[in-house]
Amino acid sequence: MKYFLPKQQSGRHLRYWLFLCLLFLFGPLAEAQIVTICSQTAGGYNPSVSNDVGLKLSNLANFGPGGAICDYQFTFVAVGDGFTKATLDANGCMIWWSGYEPDAAYTESEMNELKSWIADGGVVIAGCDSPGYDPVCELLELELSGLPSGGAGVSQINVDLQDSCFPNVMGEDIYNGGGALDAFTEETASQYLVVSRLVSNVNGVSGLNGLATSLFGDGIFATTDVNMFTGVGCCITDGPELTSTNDFFLANAICVLATDADTGVNCIEESVEEGDCTENLICPGQLNVSLQDDCSARLNAASVVGGYDWEYCGVYMTIEDGVDEEAPNGDDDDLKNDGDSDGFNQAVVTGCGTYKYVVTSVSDPNNTCWGYITAEDKKAPVLEYCPSTVSGWSTYDYGFQDFVCDDIEKLLLDGPVTYKLDKDGNLIEGSISTHQAKWLFKYVTGYAEFTDNCGDITVTVEDVVNYGYDKDCDDVVITRKFTAVDACKGLTSPDICYQDIVIRK
Secondary structure: OOOOOOOOHHHHHHHHHHHHHHHHHHOOOOEEEEEEEEEEEOOOOOOOOHHHHHHHHHOOOEEEOOOOOOEEEEEEEEOOOOOOOOOOHHHEEEEEEEOOOOOOHHOOOHHHHHHHHHHOOOOOEEEOOOOOHHHHHHHHOOOOOOOOOOOEEEEOOOHHHHHHHHOOOOOOOOEEEEOOOEOOOOOOOOEEEEHHHHHHHHOOOOOOOEEEEEEEOOOOEEEEOOOHHHHHHOOOOOOOOOOOHHHHHHHHHHHHHHHHHHOOHHHHHHHHOOOOOOOOOOOEEEEEEEEOOOOOOEHHHHHOOOOOHHHHHHHEEEEEOOOOOOOOOOOHHHOOOOOOOOOHHHHHHHOOOEEEEEEEEEEOOEEEEEEEEEOOOOEEEEEEEEOOOEEEEEEOEEEEOOOOOOHHHOOOOOOEEEEEEEEOOOOOOOOOOOHHHHHHHOOOOOEEEOOOOOOOOEEEEEEEEOOOOOOOOOOEEEEEEEEEEEEEEEEEEEEEEEEEEEEEO
């Protein structure tokens, strides 16, 4: 069967056939799930297409079908003054964005209408910047401490939130933008998860530890410093790209809230579940680990007591025989519900050998198990420096002179020689096995350098003499061979160094 395209319309028909082929291969294009974010005004503290927050949320590389952060696309509506619940419903509002707004920005009627909308499943982003500028936070019964404002601060991202709700957040810190350093007055109710806590003594303001500065949960994201998610230049970067920790933090918060608004499913409520802490711990009798570049290996609770809910109940691990250990600190509240893979649920072994490990439940110190762990070094030494060919030396009276036949006995090693290097390839003082080699390596020929993750490298040096075809005329060449093994497992380096020492006739 043959197909013909009319000459004058071939381009149009070709594009049509290509479209049908693509439609057949890939199916219809995915429809974007639109989430409408509403605010009272379109000012600088609320997203719109004219500011950087709006540009980021409109960036299809991050949001929308196939977006790196989530599949939702966002539109922005400023409903203006005198809004009602009917206004919000008519505009399809799914998230209400409240920025740095004075209490007087809302009338009592608007507050009641907004409260009714929230009670009907509305989702809120609220800036609780300071007393008098937190009307929506007051509506949500989030009370600020009223501590003095001013000065920038750094807040640590809560690990549980990072693991369960914000998998794409990068970095360790989020930044408060020189605005309020208030905190919520007391520990939050169970339906909220603390996003961040101010570190102590931020710009001289102390006493904030333990009081949440930002909250997430139950369809609400609230922060005591609105700059944290709107402040361009201090916290949020310019333009549509996500680059800083705050950028990713904000992007993920909005995506999780969009899911809540779209589906009514709150990730906090689903992710925090009570575990059974009465089960007996059971440990493998023997474990094997490979030592890494720093000659250490981490033993994680998940690989030891996988059947026990160690993330909720909490465990700590110790290693005997004087090896480094990481044990718990703080009170019980700090130890439970902690999924931090760098915390007390992990122990460190340093150096090869066999050690005894012990795992103890935080909930019941009498609930323990133990076993042995063998740490193996599977990394052989690596050649870092091989001395080049030498054919002479510097003399006091005549300067540089070629080696001559009479020098052979001085240059040729009496037999195999050894010396030791640390992990960085540095010579261990006093380790060269003969005085002759020590003098030669230091002043005449040099020596090979190897590195190894665990160090204690033994280098063996051997000489082979080649007199050439004509012993009376040809140069004599001493080929010096350097090989290395590590002390941990006796692994031989695949790298061999050869140095030629040329003696003229």
